[in-house]
Amino acid sequence: MYDDRSMELDRTVFFMDVLISVVVFLLSFQIRNFLHPNADINLSTHLFLLPLLLVLVVSFLSYFGAYDLPKYTSNTKYAWSVFRGVSLAIGILLTLLFFFNVQYISRIVILTFAGVEFLSLVVLRIFVRRYFLISLASGANSLKVLIIGTGERAKDLIQVLEHQADWGIKIVGYLDPDPTRVGQFIHGAEVIGSLDNIDDCLRKHVIDEVIIAIPRSMLEDAEPIVLACEEEGIKLRFMADVFNVHVAKVSLTMMGQIPLLTLEPVAQDSLQLLFKRVFDFSVTLLAMPVVLPILAVAGIAIKIDSPGPMFFVQQRVGLKKRYFPMFKLRSMYVDAEEKLKEIEHLNEADGPIFKMKNDPRITRVGHFIRKTSIDELPQLFNVLRGDMSLVGPRPMSIRDVDLFDKGIQRRRFSVKPGLTCIWQISGRSDLPFHKWLELDLEYIENWSLWLDFKILLKTPVAVLKTKGAA
Incomplete structure (x- = not known):
């Protein structure tokens, strides 16, 4: 929609839809009175439905593509979009009337409105599309x-x-x-x-x-x-x-009288990010009654198995490279960080990460909670704090980040780190570092709420298989 005329046409059709809907509603009431002149129904008791009806109709019309530009659709597609939009709106309205047992609203008015509304909105779009095609052929509005x-x-x-x-x-x-x-x-x-x-x-x-x-x-x-x-x-x-350079989003912001051109390598919709945050917070709170008993049992086992605290807290690199304390259940002996220098030459992973199949620093309980990913559960507290999200690239330690040898590896810091991501459902720690990074970048560039939802659905299966657990 490069041309402003497209936006003007979209707005015009929208306002025409609202006007037509109001007229059709009033007309439907008059048709009801004509068919049943002796019935005692009041217009004022029906008018309170009009705002709700307008919101439902316009919302579903938009959702089903009834406002698509004529260049990219057809009269048949318009009719199908309007039919689905009006049908769903009326269906929801009738369900609400039934659920709340509203008897003083005439169902004949509602059903008459549905039929006349459908025909009126389709005719409007046929005329609009015809005008558009004639204009396009003549070049008058080019x-x-x-x-x-x-x-x-x-x-x-x-x-x-x-x-x-x-x-x-x-x-x-x-x-x-x-x-x-x-x-x-x-x-x-x-x-x-x-x-x-x-x-x-x-x-x-x-x-x-x-x-x-x-x-x-x-x-x-x-x-x-x-x-x-x-x-x-x-x-x-x-x-x-x-x-x-290839950027995902370009925007212009006025800072006083100074225009600032913004080039964003990662495009993220603020409304979707807000929904993601609300979703993360809500799901995490709902999971707490299940998570807390598991943490309690695991904590007791950790304390019995080896001396030291229940939790392991480590500074990790998060959004915009800001440090935050990441919580995990302790799966290693308390001197694990010091011993890393002694065994670093035994690293079996490529890239900056450290991985060793038979790491001597891991306790007996540690092997189990790592294999089942129970050690990661305290990171739900990081989600509540806002340090992390349920889905996102894994937060990396300061040591690993310092060993990055390519600038693009730091693109992962353009989004919040998460408990799970594409890597988690694709082999977990069995993956080489370059593939891990590749999957993280794929997630960042293709992020959507639907992608997060699919990853969350697949994660329990990947955890239960315990394949690739470090």
């Missing part, structure tokens, strides 16, 4: 763009614009810093001048937008273009990929 630059970045931009411009696009022409290129044709459009001609071009042509697509080495030449667009009242866009 986006008229002047591009500054003729290099590879400009050519890449054209290809993207042709795909993303929903209402069609017309390249008015190009301006290039090199006057010798004037008169050349690129993708069917002419280089109509150099940067010195910007004022004349904006005056003589119908232009919706100017897009700057010149190398960063020439950005100092862009100021006259900015001033010219400001004078003419023409929208100016600027290709922000000036550093040749």
Whole structure:
């Protein structure tokens, strides 16, 4: 949805849906009175349903794709989307009326509304789609763009614009810093001048937008273009990929009068992150009645098996490389950290992590709680504290992080560490470090709430198999 016209059409259809729904509801009430003139029903007792009905209808229409742009759908798909949206909304409403035993609401009004609403919303979308297709064919609403630059970045931009411009696009022409290129044709459009001609071009042509697509080495030449667009009242866009890096999200923030361009290598939706945090906290609290007795029994076994505390607390590297105390049940002797230096040459793992099949530092109880992952349960307290999430890359020790030999390995610190991740359901500690890292990066780049849910469902099976437990 590159063009603002798409957003305007979306809003228009939305407001038309609301208006049509209100009119249809009132009409349904009148139809009910016409069919049963002697029935005693009151309009005011029905109007309180209208806000709830509007919320349900619009929400489900959006969910089922009834607001998709006409370019990407068909009349049949629109009808199916509207049918599902209206049917589910009415179904929920009737269920609520039945559950709360509301008798003074006429079911005939509700069912009449459903039928007329479906037909009205489908007809609206047929007309909207027809208008869109006629407009697209005629080019009347096509986006008229002047591009500054003729290099590879400009050519890449054209290809993207042709795909993303929903209402069609017309390249008015190009301006290039090199006057010798004037008169050349690129993708069917002419280089109509150099940067010195910007004022004349904006005056003589119908232009919706100017897009700057010149190398960063020439950005100092862009100021006259900015001033010219400001004078003419023409929208100016600027290709922000000036550093040749792949970023997941680009945003512009105003800090007072200073615009700050933000390049984020990992795109994370703040609303989804909030839901993730609420989900983590709620699930962890619900699990506590089961977890606490297990911890109590394991703690007693640890104390009987070897002297020392029940818990092992170690500083780990978390979100944005901030340290936090990670809790585990103690599975090693109390002098394990000092003995690591003596046996580090026996490391069987590649990369910065340490792994040894018959590690002499592990106690008898330690072998069992590691194999069953019971030693990890205290990290649920880290989840409650907000240091960790249920799903995320494993938090690494300061020692291991100091041994990282590639910068990209530190991308794992762009998200909260977790109790489980893709590595946990793919072999756990049997995996070589490079594969472990690869799976962590795969999780970060493809993160979604649904992915977290799938990982959580598969984790108990992986734990019960005890394969790859360190």
